[in-house]
Amino acid sequence: MELHDPPDGRDVTSRSVYFAAVPKPITQVIATHHHFDHAGGLRQFVAAGASIVVHESTKAFFDDRVFGATATVFPDDLAAHPRAASIKTVPALGTLRLDDPTNPIEVYPIASSHAADMVVAYLPKQGILFNSDLYIPLTDDLKQVGLVPYFTAKDFRDLAAGIQHHGLTPAVIVGGHGGVSPMTVFNADLAALP
Numbered sequence: 628m629e630l631h632d633p634p635d636g637r638d639v640t641s642r643s644v645y646f647a648a649v650p651k652p653i654t655q656v657i658a659t660h661h662h663f664d665h666a667g668g669l670r671q672f673v674a675a676g677a678s679i680v681v682h683e684s685t686k687a688f689f690d691d692r693v694f695g696a697t698a699t700v701f702p703d704d705l706a707a708h709p710r711a712a713s714i715k716t717v718p719a720l721g722t723l724r725l726d727d728p729t730n731p732i733e734v735y736p737i738a739s740s741h742a743a744d745m746v747v748a749y750l751p752k753q754g755i756l757f758n759s760d761l762y763i764p765l766t767d768d769l770k771q772v773g774l775v776p777y778f779t780a781k782d783f784r785d786l787a788a789g790i791q792h793h794g795l796t797p798a799v800i801v802g803g804h805g806g807v808s809p810m811t812v813f814n815a816d817l818a819a820l821p
């Protein structure tokens with residue numbers, strides 16, 4: 628089973644939520660990029676033996692600076708039981724396929740100024756695309772009170788360009804922030820950009 632973007636998992640509550648909420652062992656964790664709210668919980672999964680999926684440009688950063696750190700201020704499971712991380716990388720100019728008989732996942736790099744190591748996860752069978760920080764699926768209620776479904780218009784355009792570049796045809800977009808929007812809403816939001 629795969630998980631996306633675990634936030635900070637040092638505290639016992641969020642850690643137990645990860646491991647109790649899912650019916651199967653988590654074997655692979657995809658980090659869309661290195662920001663703490665998407666990668667802060669990865670050490671717990673290294674400690675639990677899961678493989679970590681990141682953009683190739685940040686493999687050394689995660690290996691040395693994140694998983695290799697000693698964590699003396701907030702000791703965690705990995706500090707107590709150090710182990711080498713199993714890291715799978717998404718090539719800057721290619722695709723990483725995570726084979727699974729029922730739910731294969733493809734991980735694609737997205738050229739974005741939000742983070743140089745940005746990737747998105749795509750479930751081709753279901754037409755589901757998971758992104759973080761580029762597009763934020765919002766309900767109409769939230770848009771009506773003035774929220775916009777992106778941090779910057781450029782982030783949003785970067786994602787739209789990346790989807791087109793890779794020839795993806797998602798039916799729905801899921802956000803690490805926000806919820807889920809059908810592609811029709813994504814396209815309407817894109818057309819409404821200033």
Ligand SMILES: [Zn+2]
Pocket residue numbers: 660662741742760
């Ligand atoms: Zn970010």
Ligand SMILES: [Zn+2]
Pocket residue numbers: 662664665759760803804
């Ligand atoms: Zn974020």
